[in-house]
Amino acid sequence: MPKVDASNALNFLPENWLTGREADLTEAHAMLQEGRGPGSDFLGWVHLPENYDKEEYARIKAAAAKIRSDSQALVVIGIGGSYLGARAVIELLGSPNYNLCKKDGPEIYFVGNGLSTDAMLEVMEQLKGKDWSINVISKSGTTTEPAVAFRIFKAMLEEKYGKEGAKGRIYATTDAHKGALKGLADAEGYEEFVVPDDVGGRYSVLTAVGLLPIAAAGIDIDALMAGAHEAMETLAKPGMDNPAWQYAAARNGLYDGGKKIELLACYEPSFRFFAEWWKQLYGESEGKEGKGIFPASVEFTADLHSMGQYIQEGERHLFETVVRFAECNGQIIIPNDPDNVDGLNFLSGKPLSFVAEKAFQGVVLAHVDGGVPNLSVTVPKRTANAVGQLIYFFEYSCGLSGHLLKVNPFNQPGVEAYKKNMFALLGKPGYEDRKAELEARLNG
Amino acid sequence: MPKVDASNALNFLPENWLTGREADLTEAHAMLQEGRGPGSDFLGWVHLPENYDKEEYARIKAAAAKIRSDSQALVVIGIGGSYLGARAVIELLGSPNYNLCKKDGPEIYFVGNGLSTDAMLEVMEQLKGKDWSINVISKSGTTTEPAVAFRIFKAMLEEKYGKEGAKGRIYATTDAHKGALKGLADAEGYEEFVVPDDVGGRYSVLTAVGLLPIAAAGIDIDALMAGAHEAMETLAKPGMDNPAWQYAAARNGLYDGGKKIELLACYEPSFRFFAEWWKQLYGESEGKEGKGIFPASVEFTADLHSMGQYIQEGERHLFETVVRFAECNGQIIIPNDPDNVDGLNFLSGKPLSFVAEKAFQGVVLAHVDGGVPNLSVTVPKRTANAVGQLIYFFEYSCGLSGHLLKVNPFNQPGVEAYKKNMFALLGKPGYEDRKAELEARLNG
Numbered sequence: 035m036p037k038v039d040a041s042n043a044l045n046f047l048p049e050n051w052l053t054g055r056e057a058d059l060t061e062a063h064a065m066l067q068e069g070r071g072p073g074s075d076f077l078g079w080v081h082l083p084e085n086y087d088k089e090e091y092a093r094i095k096a097a098a099a100k101i102r103s104d105s106q107a108l109v110v111i112g113i114g115g116s117y118l119g120a121r122a123v124i125e126l127l128g129s130p131n132y133n134l135c136k137k138d139g140p141e142i143y144f145v146g147n148g149l150s151t152d153a154m155l156e157v158m159e160q161l162k163g164k165d166w167s168i169n170v171i172s173k174s175g176t177t178t179e180p181a182v183a184f185r186i187f188k189a190m191l192e193e194k195y196g197k198e199g200a201k202g203r204i205y206a207t208t209d210a211h212k213g214a215l216k217g218l219a220d221a222e223g224y225e226e227f228v229v230p231d232d233v234g235g236r237y238s239v240l241t242a243v244g245l246l247p248i249a250a251a252g253i254d255i256d257a258l259m260a261g262a263h264e265a266m267e268t269l270a271k272p273g274m275d276n277p278a279w280q281y282a283a284a285r286n287g288l289y290d291g292g293k294k295i296e297l298l299a300c301y302e303p304s305f306r307f308f309a310e311w312w313k314q315l316y317g318e319s320e321g322k323e324g325k326g327i328f329p330a331s332v333e334f335t336a337d338l339h340s341m342g343q344y345i346q347e348g349e350r351h352l353f354e355t356v357v358r359f360a361e362c363n364g365q366i367i368i369p370n371d372p373d374n375v376d377g378l379n380f381l382s383g384k385p386l387s388f389v390a391e392k393a394f395q396g397v398v399l400a401h402v403d404g405g406v407p408n409l410s411v412t413v414p415k416r417t418a419n420a421v422g423q424l425i426y427f428f429e430y431s432c433g434l435s436g437h438l439l440k441v442n443p444f445n446q447p448g449v450e451a452y453k454k455n456m457f458a459l460l461g462k463p464g465y466e467d468r469k470a471e472l473e474a475r476l477n478g
Numbered sequence: 479m480p481k482v483d484a485s486n487a488l489n490f491l492p493e494n495w496l497t498g499r500e501a502d503l504t505e506a507h508a509m510l511q512e513g514r515g516p517g518s519d520f521l522g523w524v525h526l527p528e529n530y531d532k533e534e535y536a537r538i539k540a541a542a543a544k545i546r547s548d549s550q551a552l553v554v555i556g557i558g559g560s561y562l563g564a565r566a567v568i569e570l571l572g573s574p575n576y577n578l579c580k581k582d583g584p585e586i587y588f589v590g591n592g593l594s595t596d597a598m599l600e601v602m603e604q605l606k607g608k609d610w611s612i613n614v615i616s617k618s619g620t621t622t623e624p625a626v627a628f629r630i631f632k633a634m635l636e637e638k639y640g641k642e643g644a645k646g647r648i649y650a651t652t653d654a655h656k657g658a659l660k661g662l663a664d665a666e667g668y669e670e671f672v673v674p675d676d677v678g679g680r681y682s683v684l685t686a687v688g689l690l691p692i693a694a695a696g697i698d699i700d701a702l703m704a705g706a707h708e709a710m711e712t713l714a715k716p717g718m719d720n721p722a723w724q725y726a727a728a729r730n731g732l733y734d735g736g737k738k739i740e741l742l743a744c745y746e747p748s749f750r751f752f753a754e755w756w757k758q759l760y761g762e763s764e765g766k767e768g769k770g771i772f773p774a775s776v777e778f779t780a781d782l783h784s785m786g787q788y789i790q791e792g793e794r795h796l797f798e799t800v801v802r803f804a805e806c807n808g809q810i811i812i813p814n815d816p817d818n819v820d821g822l823n824f825l826s827g828k829p830l831s832f833v834a835e836k837a838f839q840g841v842v843l844a845h846v847d848g849g850v851p852n853l854s855v856t857v858p859k860r861t862a863n864a865v866g867q868l869i870y871f872f873e874y875s876c877g878l879s880g881h882l883l884k885v886n887p888f889n890q891p892g893v894e895a896y897k898k899n900m901f902a903l904l905g906k907p908g909y910e911d912r913k914a915e916l917e918a919r920l921n922g
Contacts (some may be wrong), residue, residue, distance in 0.1 A: 114783025129600055134578050147780040149834035151806040152860065153747045156573055179779055181820040182812055182833065189813050218819045236784075294795060295739065295772055303597045314784030321788025328739055328793065329785075330774050335623055336591040338896055339558030340680075340758030341773075344765025346892030349772065351738060362595040368626055369633050375662045376625040380906055389626065389904060390593035395920055396899030404895065416596065448790030451848065452782055455840030460833060462824055476839055 035268045036411050036427040038277040040284045042398050043353065043407035051287035052274055055438060059279050062437035063272045066430070071437065073444025078232030079429055082240055083263035083422075090227060094242055097205055097225055098249035102139045105203070106164040109157065109187050110247045111146035111180045112171035114314065115235020116207075120144075120247035122311035123239065123425075126304050127253050127418055139252040140166070146183030154183070158190065166191070167203040169250070171243055173229045175208060175215025178456065184215075207242045234444055236314045237429055240422075254418045261422025269430045278427060281355075281409065282434035288353045288407055289327050289439075295352040297345070298331045301390055302359060302416065306333060312428055319436045319443040326439065335393055346404040353407040357424070358394065359416045362387050479712045480855050480871040482721040484728045486842050487797065487851035495731035496718055499882060503723050506881035507716045510874070515881065517888025522676030523873055526684055527707035527866075534671060538686055541649055541669055542693035546583045549647070550608040553601065553631050554691045555590035555624045556615035558758065558893075559679020560651075564588075564691035566755035567683065567869075570748050571697050571862055583696040584610070590627030598627070602634065610635070611647040613694070615687055617673045619652060619659025622900065628659075651686045678888055680758045681873055684866075698862045705866025713874045722871060725799075725853065726878035732797045732851055733771050733883075739796040741789070742775045745834055746803060746860065750777060756872055763880045763887040770883065779837055790848040797851040801868070802838065803860045806831050 040047075048054070065071030066080050101108055110120060121144055124132055133141040141164075143157045168187055172180045191200040206219035207227040219226050227242030238244060240262055249255045269278045285296060296316070298309050309331035320326035332341050334356075345352070368389070370382035381389060398408045411427070413420040436443025458468035484491075492498070509515030510524050545552055554564060565588055568576055577585040585608075587601045612631055616624045635644040650663035651671040663670050671686030673679075682688060684706055693699045713722045729740060740760070742753045753775035764770035776785050778800075789796070812833075814826035825833060842852045855871070857864040880887025902912035 113780065117780065118784060131577065131600065133575065135600055135604065147783075148745065148747060148777065149779050149830060149837055150746050150748075151808055151810050151830045151834070154810055154830065155808045156575065156579055160579065176820050176822070178822070178833065181822055182825065182830065185813050185815055185820070185822070186810065214819050214821065218817075294793060301592065302594050303592060304594075310781075310784065317785050317788035317792070321785075321792025323791065324794055326788060326792040328774070328788065328796065330772070333592065335593050336557060336561070339591075339623075339893065340562060340754065341761045341765075342896065343890045343892040344761035344770060344772065346895050347767065348761070348765025348770040349738060350768055352772065364595055364599045366595050366598055366630065369629050371629055373662075375658050376620050376629070377658065378620070378622070378625055378629070381626070381904065386593060386595045386598065386626065389622065389900075390595070392903040393593055393896070393900045396901075396903050396916070397896045399916055399919060400895035400899050404892070446787040448787040448848065449783065451790050451844035452786065452837070452841045455844050456833075456837045457840075459836040459840050460825065472840070472843055475843060 035265060036277050036413050036423055038280040038284070039410045039412070040280055042402050043284055043288060043409055045402070046291060046293070046353070046407040047284065047287045052280065052283045055283045055286070056274070058438050059283060059434060060272060062282075062434045063279070065437060066433045067270060072442035076232055076234045076237070076444035078230050079237040079240070080433075081266065082233065083259055083266045083426065086241070086259070087228070090242060091245070093225070094227065094245050094249055095255070097246060101167050101250045102252065104165060105140045105167040107141040107143060107161055107166035108247065108250050109143050109145055109161070109166060109168045110171065111168060111183045111187065112144075112243070113147040113177060113179045115238050116171035116180070116229075116243055117144055117147045118307065118311040118314055119239025119244040122308040123244065123248050123253065123258070123421060124251045125307045126302075126416065127421055128251055130304050130306055132251065136251070140250060142247060142251055145187065146180035149179060154186070161190070167205065169205045169207060169246055170215065171207040171229070172215050173209050174213045175218065176213075178453070205246060207246060234446075236318050239311070239425060257418035258422040261419035262426040263422075265423040265426035265430070269427065278431040278434055281411065281431045282438055284409055285327060285353075285355070285435060286438045293327075293351060293353040293407065295328045295330055297352055297354045298329065298357065299334050299354055300357045301334050301394065303333055303336070304416070305357065306331075315428060315432050316435070318446050319432050320439055320441060322441050322448065325441060334397065338397065345401055345406055350405045353409065354401055355409045355411060356394065356398070358410055358412040359414070359420070360412055361415045363416060479709060480721050480857050480867055482724040482728070483854045483856070484724055486846050487728055487732060487853055489846070490735060490737070490797070490851040491728065491731045496724065496727045499727045499730070500718070502882055503727060503878060504716060506726075506878045507723070509881060510877045511714060516886035520676055520678045520681070520888035522674050523681040523684070524877075525710065526677065527703055527710045527870065530685070530703070531672070534686060535689075537669070538671065538689050538693055539699070541690060545611050545694045546696065548609060549584045549611040551585040551587060551605055551610040552691065552694050553587050553589055553605070553610060553612045554615065555612060555627045555631065556588070556687070557591040557621060557623045559682050560615040560624070560673075560687055561588055561591045562751065562755040562758055563683025563688040566752040567688065567692050567697065567702070567865060568695045569751045570746075571860065571865055572695055574748050574750060576695065580695070584694060586691060586695055589631065590624035593623060598630070605634070611649065613649045613651065613690055614659065615651040615673070616659050617653050618657045619662065620657075622897070649690060651690060678890075680762050683755070683869060701862035702866040705863035706870040708863075709867040709870035709874070713871065721855075722875040722878055725855065725875045726882055728853055729771060729797075729799070729879060730882045737771075737795060737797040737851065739772045739774055741796055741798045742773065742801065743778050743798055744801045745778050745838065747777055747780070748860070749801065750775075759872060759876050760879070762890050763876050764883055764885060766885050766892065769885060778841065782841065789845055789850055794849045797853070798845060799853045799855060800838065800842070802854055802856040803858070803864070804856055805859045807860060
């Protein structure tokens with residue numbers, strides 16, 4: 035189970051940072067467990083690791099096996115929560131260079147998460163001469179970025195395999211009952227998976243949304259779900275020793291004390307997109323009503339040589355949360371140099387992980403001395419089980435934390451603003467008035 | 479030349495945001511041009527695009543050609559400024575998936591920028607069966623991360639090619655006169671390139687530090703340098719229409735008004751590591767004495783569906799700087815769908831770049847309406863020339879901006895703190911007292 039250590043933040047927190055929040059935490063916890071409170075329509079994730087649809091889960095595994103047998107590439111179309119969770123897990127458990135390093139199984143390309151022409155052309159080029167399939171993920175089927183990408187890649191797939199052949203290579207993860215993509219999938223006979231109504235995008239990585247691409251990448255989703263299930267059971271117990279309570283309380287306490295930025299740090303480069311997933315989870319859950327910690331991330335030790343100066347001596351409005359994997363998967367021994375040119379022979383024969391461990395300890399003390407409170411979240415190892423635990427831990431803590439902040443942690447009203455402007459400027463029917471108004475501002 | 483548009487920040491700035499800083503900008507500009515003021519020992523980058531060592535430059539091109547002819551992979555060992563610049567340019571002008579997508583030339587692996595065992599093992603695995611070379615970049619040769627990596631990869635190279643064979647495949651970019659790596663390179667006869675004394679790491683991308691890996695990746699460094707040279711000439715002219723003056727003044731004005739976080743945004747996924755380079759440049763230059771804008775980055779439109787909620791409605795302590803490439807390199811036309819399932823036929827036949835352009839405009843207006851000031855920096859196209867311009871523009875603006883903030887923009891005293899702790903905890907001779915003290919704190 036993820037272990038939270040707040041001891042290096044205590045100098046920056048009032049003594050009652052945890053006990054003083056007991057009543058609020060008890061109520062927040064009860065809201066999540068009992069399915070009530072702001073955003074209670076979106077609490078399907080709370081018991082998901084136990085209550086998931088077993089029939090669909092078996093179909094996810096079968097579809098992943100089929101993709102791995104008949105495809106050298108899988109094009110995953112989705113944005114936001116329909117993108118970041120799968121990418122986060124594939125990079126963290128596979129590699130940030132998964133497509134280069136994979137031993138077997140298909141390359142995975144994430145598209146429909148932006149509007150870059152050149153990025154899309156690159157994927158098209160990579161698909162040439164390969165057998166491939168599509169997993170299109172969209173609750174509505176009308177979000178611009180994935181819908182445009184689906185038009186383009188569906189046309190490519192049909193050109194390669196014919197309309198009938200393509201149908202067997204398109205997997206649609208969408209609403210169970212309604213919407214444009216659901217209608218199309220029914221009409222065409224695509225294999226379908228469900229974006230549940232009661233699980234918001236940023237909480238959907240353990241539904242078909244995340245699981246199909248993750249399984250297609252050859253990751254053991256049984257172990258992932260088992261880890262999440264363990265975390266679900268542990269974190270369901272209220273109390274001061276609940277690590278989610280500790281994390282939620284500590285970060286709110288630090289925020290109340292003027293620490294406006296949380297830097298999620300990790301010593302593994304493969305963690306980069308897991309941090310992006312975490313940013314969406316926390317930023318979208320808490321960033322509303324003019325409130326919320328700004329979520330940022332750093333990769334150590336690399337960024338100690340870029341952002342390290344700022345962290346050590348810049349404006350004192352930040353705190354740090356380090357995610358630690360207690361053990362690494364392999365081992366490298368530092369070789370001896372008879373000439374000791376670099377003066378590092380005191381490290382000869384030691385594992386590289388020893389240096390990393392001492393760096394972690396030294397950094398915590400240096401940053402605390404510099405005025406940056408430090409929290410750490412430790413899991414045993416970079417395994418599917420531990421990552422399942424970590425996912426659920428951050429989800430549950432986020433629900434608690436948003437309630438402590440007195441916002442609805444499960445809505446995202448602000449995401450519509452740019453979409454409306456974009457539709458208007460693009461000339462979408464029905465937006466004529468807004469178009470005229472915006473164009474006047476742009477020209478004015 | 480990069481064009482700065484501050485019109486969407488004016489509502490958040492006092493009327494005299496630019497004119498009120500004329501005296502300070504004039505003085506900051508003169509300090510950079512005349513080589514005086516705080517940090518004046520590190521102003522070699524100012525005239526670098528003209529004054530670079532032409533003999534060494536020719537050797538860089540020759541070495542890159544040799545690497546491209548005899549190596550299927552190049553291992554680049556460096557951290558901080560000896561890492562981010564090259565990676566930024568290779569990803570921005572090549573691809574974030576450069577190693578997967580490259581048409582010819584070697585794979586490029588960046589190591590020695592962290593302490594992850596698993597990440598290093600992955601690179602070792604990728605090198606199997608390939609011909610490869612090393613570019614080790616370190617002014618001193620004793621920084622822990624690159625020094626440890628160099629021990630390991632040098633041993634591998636010697637095992638493959640023998641001690642003599644390896645020497646011809648190691649390129650050392652280091653101090654011109656002194657230091658551990660310089661001594662070794664002289665003794666072994668490695669080809670050597672120089673980390674200039676008067677150019678700090680974060681300003682070194684247009685020296686051999688960045689240019690050798692960039693040229694090895696097949697990027698036209700003549701065009702890159704030409705772009706930087708154009709920018710150098712343009713930005714050398716003082717005045718209110720100098721885009722570097724505008725950017726430096728606007729961001730300081732916004733900071734003074736309580737905007738503590740700058741979000742660097744771009745619509746190209748290939749920009750991700752250029753933003754990391756930018757974060758080091760600004761964070762390390764300005765983050766000192768308890769001051770400085772916190773540099774963060776987002777990838778649009780992807781992150782409009784993750785960080786978009788926070789940007790639109792979270793705490794109002796941020797502003798946004800968008801880097802725009804006015805044209806993309808290729809084109810994709812959105813296909814028509816006779817059934818118009820997604821309702822997007824109003825876009826049929828239009829280029830994808832049209833949607834991106836309208837998204838950019840719509841996002842600016844939405845965020846401004848939400849209370850987030852917007853700056854934009856526009857360059858014509860994602861070419862080596864334009865990227866050279868952009869590099870110099872950000873460097874020059876950063877020098878000005880740091881002087882406006884009244885810090886020394888060219889030192890980084892805070893980077894030592896973690897190193898000292900790490901050395902002590904690792905048991906480096908000479909750090910015994912600190913070791914005892916730190917261990918007592920860790921166990922206490």
